[in-house]
Amino acid sequence: MLEVENLSKSFGGLKAVSNATLQVPEGSIVGLLGPNGAGKTTCFTMIAGFTKPDSGSVRLRGKDITGLAPHHICNLGMIRTFQIVQPFAGLTVEENIAVGAYLHHHERKEAMAVARDVGKRLGMGTLLDRPASALTIAGRKRLELARALATGAKLLLLDEVMAGLIPTEINEIVGIIRQIRDEGHTFLMIEHVMQAVMSLAETAYVLNQGVMIAHGTPRDLVRDPAVVEAYLGHGAAQRLQEDDHA
Amino acid sequence: MMKLNSTGQLVLILVAVAYLLGVYFISSPVWMGFTINALIVAVLALSWNVTGGFGGLSSFGHAVLYGTGAYTSAILQVTYGVNAWVALVAGIAMAAAVGGFIGALAFRYGVKGSYFALVTLAFAEVFRICAASFDFTGGGSGLQLKLAPGISNIQFADRTVLYTFLLAIVVLVMLLTAWIKYSRFGAYLVAVRENEDAARALGIDTYRIKVLAMAVSGAFGGLAGVLYLQLWLFIDSSIAYGSSVSIEALIGPIIGGAGTVWGPVLGTLGLHLIGEGAKTLLSNAPGLNFVLYAVVLICALRFMPNGLVGLAGRIGPFAKKESKDA
Numbered sequence: 142m143l144e145v146e147n148l149s150k151s152f153g154g155l156k157a158v159s160n161a162t163l164q165v166p167e168g169s170i171v172g173l174l175g176p177n178g179a180g181k182t183t184c185f186t187m188i189a190g191f192t193k194p195d196s197g198s199v200r201l202r203g204k205d206i207t208g209l210a211p212h213h214i215c216n217l218g219m220i221r222t223f224q225i226v227q228p229f230a231g232l233t234v235e236e237n238i239a240v241g242a243y244l245h246h247h248e249r250k251e252a253m254a255v256a257r258d259v260g261k262r263l264g265m266g267t268l269l270d271r272p273a274s275a276l277t278i279a280g281r282k283r284l285e286l287a288r289a290l291a292t293g294a295k296l297l298l299l300d301e302v303m304a305g306l307i308p309t310e311i312n313e314i315v316g317i318i319r320q321i322r323d324e325g326h327t328f329l330m331i332e333h334v335m336q337a338v339m340s341l342a343e344t345a346y347v348l349n350q351g352v353m354i355a356h357g358t359p360r361d362l363v364r365d366p367a368v369v370e371a372y373l374g375h376g377a378a379q380r381l382q383e384d385d386h387a
Numbered sequence: 388m389m390k391l392n393s394t395g396q397l398v399l400i401l402v403a404v405a406y407l408l409g410v411y412f413i414s415s416p417v418w419m420g421f422t423i424n425a426l427i428v429a430v431l432a433l434s435w436n437v438t439g440g441f442g443g444l445s446s447f448g449h450a451v452l453y454g455t456g457a458y459t460s461a462i463l464q465v466t467y468g469v470n471a472w473v474a475l476v477a478g479i480a481m482a483a484a485v486g487g488f489i490g491a492l493a494f495r496y497g498v499k500g501s502y503f504a505l506v507t508l509a510f511a512e513v514f515r516i517c518a519a520s521f522d523f524t525g526g527g528s529g530l531q532l533k534l535a536p537g538i539s540n541i542q543f544a545d546r547t548v549l550y551t552f553l554l555a556i557v558v559l560v561m562l563l564t565a566w567i568k569y570s571r572f573g574a575y576l577v578a579v580r581e582n583e584d585a586a587r588a589l590g591i592d593t594y595r596i597k598v599l600a601m602a603v604s605g606a607f608g609g610l611a612g613v614l615y616l617q618l619w620l621f622i623d624s625s626i627a628y629g630s631s632v633s634i635e636a637l638i639g640p641i642i643g644g645a646g647t648v649w650g651p652v653l654g655t656l657g658l659h660l661i662g663e664g665a666k667t668l669l670s671n672a673p674g675l676n677f678v679l680y681a682v683v684l685i686c687a688l689r690f691m692p693n694g695l696v697g698l699a700g701r702i703g704p705f706a707k708k709e710s711k712d713a
Contacts, residue, residue, distance in 0.1 A: 189588065215590030223588070229581035240578045243571045244590040252571070292590055 142167040142296055142327050143219070148187055148197035150180075157183045158351045160197070163329075165296070170318070170328040172338045172345030172359065176372055180351040181331045182224060185298050188329075189221035190214045201296070215244065220294035224301045224331070226281040228273035234260060235269040237284055241291035259291045263317055279310040283317075290321065297321075299330040303337050311337055335363075347371065395702025396649075399695060403653055407554060411547065419546050425659040426553040427614045431632070432639035432651035433560045434607030439637060440645035441573055442600045443580030445500075448507030449608055449636035451489065451514050454627030456482040456609025457616045458518060461530040466523065471541040471617065478613040479606045486605020490598040499583075508633065515628030529623025532616065541617045553614065557652065560607055565648045567603070576600055577646070608636070631677070638680055642687045644694025653695050658683065 143165040150158045158180040165171045175181050187194045190211040198207045201219055214220075229237050238256035239249075246252040260269050263283055268276065273284060282302045289297050299318075303311050315337055322328060332338045338345060339359045347355040347362060349371035355362055362368050366378035373381075391397050410422050431453055438444040460478035463469040469477070493506045518524040525531075536544040543549035567573040575596045578586040586593050616622050626632075635655075643654020661683060662676035669675055691698040 191584075191587070210592070211587045212590045212592045215588065220590070221588055223585065227582045227585035227588075229578055229585065231581050232577065236574070240574055240586070240591075241589045243574055247571050249569055249571070249574075252574070288585075288589060 142202060143188070143329065144200040145184075145188060146198050146200075148184065148199065149195045150183055150187055150192065151195055156351050158187070158194075158348075161348065161351070161353050163346050163353070163356075165327060165329045167327055168322065168325070169344070170322055170330065170342050172342035173329060173331045173348065174333075174338065174345050174362070174368075175348035178350075179348040179371075181348055182300060183351075184348065185221055185300055185331065189219065189298055191221075215292055215294060218294050219296040219298065220289045220292055221298040222285040222289050222300055222302060224304070226278070226285050228276070228281055228284055230272070230274040232273055233269065234265060234271055234273055234276070234280075234284060234287075237273050238287045238291045241288040244292045255291055259287050262320075263287045263290070264313070279306050279314075282306065283314065286314075286317070286321075290326075295325065296327045296329070299328060299332075301331050301333060303332060303334040306334075308336075315341055335359075391705070393700045393702055393704040395699030396696060398702075399653060399699040400649055403649070403656060406656070410550065416546065419550060421659065421663050422656075423546070423550055423553060423618065425656050426550075426557050427611055427618065428635050428639065428659065429557050429652045429655040430560055430614060431608055431611035431636045432643070432655045433557075433564055434604045434611060435636040436564065436640045436645060436647075436651045437567065437576075437604040437607065438600050440640050440647070440651070441567065441576040441580065442597060444597060444600065445504050445637070446507040446604075446633070447504035447637070448509070448511030448630075448633050449604075450628045450630065450632035451507065451511040452482045452486050452605045452608030453612035453615070453632050453636070454511070454514055454518065454622075454624075455485045455605075456612030457622045457627045458524055458530070458612075459609070460613045461525075461532065461616055461622055462523060464532055465525075465530050470539065472539070475541065475610075475613050475617075479609045482609020482612065483602045483605040486608070487598055487602035490601030494594050494597045508630070511628055511630065511633055515624045518628055519624035525623070527623070529621060529626070532620040534620060542620070549618070556610070556614065560610070561648055561652065563607075568646075568648060572596070572599065580646075634677070634680070638684055640694070642683060642694055644696030647694070647696045650694050650696045657695065 145161060145163045148158055148161045161184055173181050173184065186192045188199050190209050193208045198205060200206065201217055206214055206217060229240065235253065235256050238260050239252045242252040242255035246255055257269060260266060263286060265283060265287060268280060276284060286302060303314060311334060318328065318341060342359055344357065345359050345362055346353055347368050354367045354371060355365045369378040369381065410418055431449065434452065435446060435449050438446055456478040459481040460474040463474040463477055464471060489507065489510050493503055498506055519527050536542045543552060575591050578591060579593050579596055583593055612627060639655035639658055640651040642658060643652065644650025658680060661679060665676055665679045687694065
């Protein structure tokens with residue numbers, strides 16, 4: 142569904158992302174992992190059209206969308222959420238979701254109906270009339286997801302929707318994501334919470350210092366020496382192995 | 388036309404409506420004349436409300452729209468002998484075009500916040516200086532319409548008819564404002580105000596929305612300018628493009644409640660009442676009303692950030708509507 146090829150971006154002398162390539166098949170949940178500063182979010186901003194890549198291409202359902210404006214890309218059915226949640230603080234939860242719903246429902250009545258429906262599906266039925274600013278962090282993360290879903294987008298790029306949540310909240314949102322996927326959506330998610338990645342993602346890519354260093358099932362990835370080194374430092378894989386043998 | 392959510396707001400609006408209707412019965416030319424002026428400013432305030440209230444695009448130069456409407460109409464009528472109604476439409480269209488142009492220029496380069504305020508102020512000043520310099524705008528002596536009462540010239544000999552006409556226009560602009568508020572365009576505009584990045588991610592062409600808002604605001608502002616011209620039959624550069632016009636445009640909505648339908652009108656009426664009271668009390672010291680406005684503005688920003696409408700909204704709130712789901 143989404144094909145990213147050789148995406149590169151430099152800020153000044155720093156190569157934030159270099160030659161990143163990844164594929165997201167329709168109906169799958171794909172993880173994008175990597176330590177802090179690896180370039181994951183930069184990757185997302187380029188895919189979603191917020192920054193232009195220096196080189197490389199992004200194709201959505203075979204159509205080249207490299208460098209298109211975010212609202213064009215959203216119209217084509219791909220949407221991103223933000224790592225640092227960005228609610229419309231002055232609006233109610235329902236109105237927040239309705240902004241997303243307006244994309245394909247131009248009438249207020251329809252947009253509001255879609256917003257309520259999406260809100261209820263994500264378990265926010267009782268919060269609809271609350272101001273978004275009154276939500277907890279878990280509520281705001283859920284709101285990001287609800288708004289994105291209300292646009293009717295089929296491919297959702299989730300940027301750390303589980304960061305900062307407690308385990309029960311993570312379990313809830315994992316269930317929600319799985320349910321949304323089963324309704325015919327596709328996910329590409331940046332995630333640090335390994336519990337979530339392991340239980341959700343079929344495959345994952347690992348980015349380190351702007352370079353894709355590994356790709357595979359989450360189970361394989363945690364055993365991959367390159368991945369272990371990326372997270373735990375040079376020589377860590379070897380030390381672990383020695384510990385195992387000892 | 389507006390969801391009321393408290394007794395306070397209901398009372399506030401009833402008082403305003405009672406006042407506006409009461410003017411018919413008081414039959415005092417002073418009150419009538421004063422309210423007529425306030426109504427024209429209210430249209431200008433509603434214009435600012437579209438960009439500044441809904442869109443969070445605080446303009447400090449709405450005089451550029453007001454003046455463009457007034458000058459366009461005046462030039463067409465005085466120089467080319469065009470019918471006043473046609474000139475009115477042309478004035479609105481021209482002001483909308485200027486608004487759209489300023490928006491397109493400013494937003495193309497990502498100007499926002501106080502920088503946007505400065506850009507609009509600069510435009511208003513440039514237009515003011517140009518209007519004072521060129522011949523076709525009457526230069527320093529301004530433009531004077533011929534006195535020719537009659538509905539075809541939008542000149543009313545009878546003050547009551549004039550008042551009714553202006554009241555109808557204010558109601559019309561308020562209805563349009565309510566329509567914007569509850570439309571997709573309005574929702575998008577508010578989304579841009581609240582968080583532009585999130586708005587872009589949700590598929591909103593924020594540039595287009597902002598330019599459109601400036602054009603709509605331009606249309607309302609131009610209308611206010613034309614109304615002023617039709618009332619006083621005279622404009623010059625400082626009346627049309629002066630910074631006091633820009634201040635009047637923003638102060639009413641901020642005090643009344645920006646981003647609401649009633650706020651700009653209530654704020655403008657309230658301020659003019661205070662200003663008029665001060666003038667009477669302080670034996671007509673000119674310009675003193677602006678000092679008072681400033682004090683009221685500071686108090687409003689400190690104590691009622693959501694304006695009169697927001698303040699009234701906290702008095703006796705109606706019961707929350709029941710959540711439909713369990």
